[in-house]
Amino acid sequence: MPAKAAQRDPEIAAAAIERLAAARGRDNLYADYDVLRAADPLHRSRHELFPDCWFISRHEDVDRILRDRRFVQDSRNSEVFAGSEGPFAEMVSRILIFLPPGPHERTRQLIYRAFTPQAVARRRPRTEAVIRQLFAGLREGSGCDLLHDVLYPLPMTVIGEMLGASPEERELFFELFGQQGHEVADVGTASDAQREQADRMIERFDEAVRAMIARRREAPGDDLLTTLLTKGEDGDCLEEEEVVAAVYILIGAGHETTANLLGNGLAHLLRDRPQWERLVAAPELVPAAVEELLRFDTSVQFNQRVANEPVRYGGVEIAENDRIIVLLGAANRDPEVFENPHQLDIGRNPNPHLAFGAGLYHCLGLHLARLEMHTALDAIVRHFPKLQLAEAPQWRPTWMMCGLERMPVRF
Numbered sequence: 001m002p003a004k005a006a007q008r009d010p011e012i013a014a015a016a017i018e019r020l021a022a023a024r025g026r027d028n029l030y031a032d033y034d035v036l037r038a039a040d041p042l043h044r045s046r047h048e049l050f051p052d053c054w055f056i057s058r059h060e061d062v063d064r065i066l067r068d069r070r071f072v073q074d075s076r077n078s079e080v081f082a083g084s085e086g087p088f089a090e091m092v093s094r095i096l097i098f099l100p101p102g103p104h105e106r107t108r109q110l111i112y113r114a115f116t117p118q119a120v121a122r123r124r125p126r127t128e129a130v131i132r133q134l135f136a137g138l139r140e141g142s143g144c145d146l147l148h149d150v151l152y153p154l155p156m157t158v159i160g161e162m163l164g165a166s167p168e169e170r171e172l173f174f175e176l177f178g179q180q181g182h183e184v185a186d187v188g189t190a191s192d193a194q195r196e197q198a199d200r201m202i203e204r205f206d207e208a209v210r211a212m213i214a215r216r217r218e219a220p221g222d223d224l225l226t227t228l229l230t231k232g233e234d235g236d237c238l239e240e241e242e243v244v245a246a247v248y249i250l251i252g253a254g255h256e257t258t259a260n261l262l263g264n265g266l267a268h269l270l271r272d273r274p275q276w277e278r279l280v281a282a283p284e285l286v287p288a289a290v291e292e293l294l295r296f297d298t299s300v301q302f303n304q305r306v307a308n309e310p311v312r313y314g315g316v317e318i319a320e321n322d323r324i325i326v327l328l329g330a331a332n333r334d335p336e337v338f339e340n341p342h343q344l345d346i347g348r349n350p351n352p353h354l355a356f357g358a359g360l361y362h363c364l365g366l367h368l369a370r371l372e373m374h375t376a377l378d379a380i381v382r383h384f385p386k387l388q389l390a391e392a393p394q395w396r397p398t399w400m401m402c403g404l405e406r407m408p409v410r411f
């Protein structure tokens with residue numbers, strides 16, 4: 001059943017949104033989600049950053065709304081954080097996640113060929129080798145900033161390898177996506193200088209990817225880029241501009257998400273010593289632990305949709321063009337679905353978290369993301385059972401893309 005209107009207290013919920021937006025971060029994140037869920041689970045915001053915007057915080061509502069085709073993605077959403085002019089805005093309006101339903105389905109099918117469970121399984125040995133290599137330089141008894149030295153390079157190295165990028169091209173992507181970073185991705189917070197920087201980044205990215213495409217057209221290989229350039233079963237094929245946008249979303253969507261998920265998760269595990277020791281003693285729990293880390297503190301705290309028509313839902317009237325923010329992080333701590341939701345439990349089963357979204361736009365890279373996280377966590381618990389944080393974790397002052405500032409550790 002959707003939430004009932006009779007239980008609502010919008011003022012209390014508005015104060016929670018105020019705190020969440022002002023702190024742009026972590027201090028009371030999950031406590032404020034509890035407040036929202038209890039006080040006004042379908043909350044219409046009057047906040048200046050979120051006008052005409054509904055915040056959805058219960059698991060059941062988040063799941064239903066993400067699967068409801070009346071709530072869509074399109075340029076109305078991409079413009080919220082990328083604007084409507086300039087190379088960055090143009091690129092963002094073309095990426096899969098912001099395509100309206102028809103074009104989205106076609107493009108998704110053509111990209112998904114490279115991300116099916118079978119396609120990812122085929123790349124498993126190489127991906128595992130690449131990740132193990134990243135950990136090989138770390139030594140028992142030493143220390144490092146795990147986030148910047150290993151977790152950030154990890155997804156970029158994996159996707160770069162899959163794309164068949166040269167070491168120089170990978171370096172360039174790392175520099176460009178590192179620069180663009182979480183600020184631009186955080187809704188409504190990018191400054192003019194950051195947008196300007198993002199425009200320059202897109203120009204360099206576009207040039208580099210088109211050069212890669214030209215090489216691959218001459219000499220196709222067994223790589224992701226070649227797959228993106230190849231016709232699908234029905235003879236349909238992505239245009240060059242669409243391939244560039246696909247490469248952009250594949251790098252962008254897997255980079256901060258995976259690195260920060262591992263960073264957040266390890267920070268919690270290392271502070272909750274009984275859970276850490278339990279995992280060290282039973283590394284076969286790694287897959288369940290990864291699901292729990294996805295639930296407990298996901299890197300993607302919310303998704304957006306826009307109402308394509310007026311919708312009556314759970315006793316509220318959502319107007320056409322109203323924006324919807326589905327709070328994945330709040331759904332993942334909903335006590336109606338998860339027992340002791342604020343307790344990290346690496347053996348939790350079942351674990352129907354929504355960290356990868358749901359419905360048409362759910363995470364296309366989830367099989368790869370799971371492979372990366374399983375391999376990384378397994379390597380860490382097996383090789384560094386005495387791992388410790390060297391300082392209390394500090395989260396960045398962002399909301400949507402949630403991650404640590406840094407992660408100094410001792411092995």
Ligand code: HEM
Nearest residue numbers: 096097253254257258261303355356357361363364365369
């Ligand atoms: C822990 C890591 C990850 C998390 C938490 C995550 C989360 C998400 C979420 C929540 C969405 C849905 C967005 C929405 O509904 O608006 C999404 C979409 C997407 N993700 Fe991931 N993701 C992760 C890793 C990856 C990786 C490794 C890749 C690929 C290399 C990837 C590629 C994508 C793409 C292409 C979409 C857009 C799908 C579409 O619009 O049809 N993600 N991801």
